[in-house]
Structures are given as C-alpha cells and as structure tokens.
Amino acid sequence: MKFIFNGNFFDEADALFGKINRAFQLGDFISETVKIADGNLLLWEEHYFNLMASMRIFRMNIPLNFTQEFFEEEINKLARENKISNAKVQISIYRNADSNDLLTKSTVSYLIEILEEFSSEKYSWKKDVSEIEIFKDYTVNPTFFTQVNSHKPEEIIARAFMQENEYDDLVLLNPEKKIARTLLGNPFLIQGNHIKTPEISEGGIRSVTRNHLCNLIAKSEDFTLEETDIFPFELQKTDEVFICLESEGILSIHQNRKKNYTTEKTKEIFALLNSEL
Numbered sequence: 530m531k532f533i534f535n536g537n538f539f540d541e542a543d544a545l546f547g548k549i550n551r552a553f554q555l556g557d558f559i560s561e562t563v564k565i566a567d568g569n570l571l572l573w574e575e576h577y578f579n580l581m582a583s584m585r586i587f588r589m590n591i592p593l594n595f596t597q598e599f600f601e602e603e604i605n606k607l608a609r610e611n612k613i614s615n616a617k618v619q620i621s622i623y624r625n626a627d628s629n630d631l632l633t634k635s636t637v638s639y640l641i642e643i644l645e646e647f648s649s650e651k652y653s654w655k656k657d658v659s660e661i662e663i664f665k666d667y668t669v670n671p672t673f674f675t676q677v678n679s680h681k682p683e684e685i686i687a688r689a690f691m692q693e694n695e696y697d698d699l700v701l702l703n704p705e706k707k708i709a710r711t712l713l714g715n716p717f718l719i720q721g722n723h724i725k726t727p728e729i730s731e732g733g734i735r736s737v738t739r740n741h742l743c744n745l746i747a748k749s750e751d752f753t754l755e756e757t758d759i760f761p762f763e764l765q766k767t768d769e770v771f772i773c774l775e776s777e778g779i780l781s782i783h784q785n786r787k788k789n790y791t792t793e794k795t796k797e798i799f800a801l802l803n804s805e806l
Contacts, residue, residue: 564618565614565618718764725767
C-alpha cells in the first residue's frame with residue numbers, strides 16, 4: 530500500500546530517513562488519525578484543529594500551505610491512489626534537523642499513511658471476548674500528553690506488558706492512581722443508564738471521536754453522562770465497560786480479573802455512534 534511523504538507517493542518498502550532524524554532520535558513529531566467513510570473525512574475540521582494545536586504546542590514552524598483544504602486533498606489523493614474508500618488514516622508531522630540551534634525555525638516534513646482499511650463506512654464494534662488489566666508499573670503524565678498525540682514511552686512499556694500477559698487492553702493510571710485512559714483509547718463505564726468516563730484532565734488523550742461520542746450521549750434521552758475522576762476499584766462495580774477507539778469505533782471489554790461484563794447497553798451506544806453517519 531502506498532503512502533505520501535511531503536507530497537510524493539512511496540511504497541512501504543521504500544527507505545526515507547537517514548540516521549539524523551528528529552522523529553526517530555528524539556520523538557519530535559505529532560500525529561492525528563482520521564476516519565474515511567465512503568470517501569468522506571469524518572469530523573475533519575476537528576481533526577485539523579487538533580493537528581494544528583499539536584504543532585503549536587511543539588512550537589513547530591507551520592508552513593502557510595498547511596491549510597485544512599491542503600491536507601484534505603492529500604488524504605483524498607492517497608485514498609484514490611490506493612483505491613480505498615473506508616479506512617483509518619494517520620497524519621504525522623515531524624521537525625527536520627536543519628536548524629537545531631533555533632528549533633522554531635526548523636522546517637517540517639509530513640507523512641500520511643493508511644493504518645487500516647475497513648469493509649464498511651460505519652464505525653466498528655469489536656466484541657470478541659476481551660480482558661483488561663490495570664498497569665501499575667508506571668503512571669502517565671496528565672498535563673502534557675492530554676494535549677498532544679506524540680511519542681509516549683510509558684505506552685511502549687505497557688504494550689510489551691500487555692502482549693506478554695495476553696491481555697487485550699490495559700488501564701493506565703495518573704500519578705493520583707486514578708484512571709487516565711487505556712492503552713487503546715478512552716474508557717467508558719456503564720451502570721444502568723448512567724455512563725462515566727474520565728475527564729481528559731485526568732490523563733486521557735484528546736480524541737475527536739471521544740468528544741463526538743460524549744456529545745451524542747449527552748443529547749440522548751436514554752442515558753446520562755458524567756465526565757469525572759474514576760478510581761480503579763470502580764471497574765469491579767460497573768455493569769459494562771467499553772473503550773472508544775479513535776477514528777475506528779468501540780471495543781467491548783468482557784472481563785477484569787473475576788469481574789465479568791455484559792454488552793447490552795454498549796450495543797445501544799454503538800448504534801448511537803453510527804446514527805449521524
């Protein structure tokens with residue numbers, strides 16, 4: 530499958546980077562993922578604003594041509610080249626090593642790639658039997674990583690732990706030992722018709738899909754939504770748990786230790802998520 534680097538198409542096997550690369554050496558990059566549904570970019574304006582906000586936080590030099598229309602056309606160009614109409618696409622922007630003495634003057638490069646192709650324009654519901662555990666080795670930074678999608682070393686360690694122990698996701702905690710997010714996304718706990726999710730300030734990732742889902746739930750007459758701090762023990766008291774996956778959909782969780790969860794209300798939330806496509 531082809532990808533775009535600085536406006537040009539490349540194959541996955543093509544070598545692009547030399548040994549002096551700030552994204553590779555220092556994690557000096559930001560990214561944003563976008564869902565393409567039937568050839569349309571969903572919630573594109575919000576994703577674009579996220580991308581620009583992340584560049585400003587990193588004090589990157591934003592080129593004048595990095596407009597909303599420019600990236601929209603680049604993504605559509607990539608989709609046409611790969612003959613894809615339903616997919617999850619990632620935009621990555623990194624700082625070049627051409628002005629290390631004054632980073633704000635460095636130029637930037639961008640890469641757009643298709644992370645996953647979907648069979649339908651709808652959001653997906655992953656409902657195979659899945660187990661989640663709490664990751665206690667390291668906490669996440671709630672003040673910085675909530676604002677920007679970038680290199681997160683604690684998530685690399687957590688993913689290795691998850692794979693070694695054959696879990697499907699891990700709960701990540703903030704320094705106050707409250708739930709920040711999970712390795713794969715933002716968690717939602719359902720008890721009756723009441724839904725709780727951690728506030729972004731607790732350490733969640735700034736997610737367009739999460740915000741969209743929260744707005745849909747808040748407007749629904751069937752559920753009440755509470756964005757608040759959540760302690761890990763609450764996982765043992767709730768009826769259902771699902772994870773909101775950015776630009777993808779929902780992952781149902783079925784077990785945490787000896788606690789088993791149902792998915793009845795999650796099915797209704799999934800229908801709600803797809804209601805405005």
